[in-house]
Amino acid sequence: MSLFRSWRRKRILAKPFPEAWREILRRNLSWYHVLSPAEKGKLERDLSIFIAEKNWEGCAGQVINDEVMVTIAGQAAVLVLGWDDYLFERVKTILVYPASYRTPGGTRTSIEEDELVTVRLGEALHGGPIVLSWRDTLSGTRVARDGQNVVLHEFAHVLDMENGMIDGVPLLPSQHAEEAWSKLIHHELEDLRRQLDLRRQTLLSPYAATNVAEFFAVATESFFEEAPLFKEFKPELYRAFSEFYRQDPVERFDVHPHLHEHHPHLH
Numbered sequence: 001m002s003l004f005r006s007w008r009r010k011r012i013l014a015k016p017f018p019e020a021w022r023e024i025l026r027r028n029l030s031w032y033h034v035l036s037p038a039e040k041g042k043l044e045r046d047l048s049i050f051i052a053e054k055n056w057e058g059c060a061g062q063v064i065n066d067e068v069m070v071t072i073a074g075q076a077a078v079l080v081l082g083w084d085d086y087l088f089e090r091v092k093t094i095l096v097y098p099a100s101y102r103t104p105g106g107t108r109t110s111i112e113e114d115e116l117v118t119v120r121l122g123e124a125l126h127g128g129p130i131v132l133s134w135r136d137t138l139s140g141t142r143v144a145r146d147g148q149n150v151v152l153h154e155f156a157h158v159l160d161m162e163n164g165m166i167d168g169v170p171l172l173p174s175q176h177a178e179e180a181w182s183k184l185i186h187h188e189l190e191d192l193r194r195q196l197d198l199r200r201q202t203l204l205s206p207y208a209a210t211n212v213a214e215f216f217a218v219a220t221e222s223f224f225e226e227a228p229l230f231k232e233f234k235p236e237l238y239r240a241f242s243e244f245y246r247q248d249p250v251e252r253f254d255v256h257p258h259l260h261e262h263h264p265h266l267h
Ligand SMILES: [Zn+2]
Pocket: 108, 109, 110, 111, 153, 157, 213, 214, 217
């Protein structure tokens, strides 16, 4: 890290964390209350730096206020809770739209509600900004445990791009680990497509079957938001994600045993 960046980060962290921001986290980050005090501290530090270092731009009349920044940064910070010194440095700009938006053409990394009209909830552009719909950001984070979270999804794409390719394989410690990861992801993708062909109910949304990149992003949403189900039905994938993210999100669910509801058999 450059000396200037580390000096600037120290200055950012020298300020006390605003209580108003903590209030926003309590309100909008549904899993905030189950984090340990150490995790909350890490999340608050990362969030402060993230907010200060990114350019925030509202599009189509969207206002950028503390709630928008804290809610988005807080979720990005959950993704990196297990790591030190990584804050999506390649992402310089976050563009926020009020709701889902339309763009001409399509890219592989967009979530499309309908392929024909290309309505987007969010987007991660290679080497460019993250684009998010505020409405979908809010519903994704307030309604936890449904496996849908557009912020986790788009920032997972950023992790995927860290090795220079959008291939469902994030940066891993060795080539061997990357090969094992790629094999596992492809295997799981094929399995998902097979289950969908058989019209079975699957844990991951059908959108994950688009390609390996979408599989990784959708699986990341599910890993954090539906950890107990994910671990139960995809144990090998859970182990791989748990090692990669250096987090065991199932633990965040154990304090709420009532969340282990009855569920149909998933594939
Ligand atoms: Zn995507």
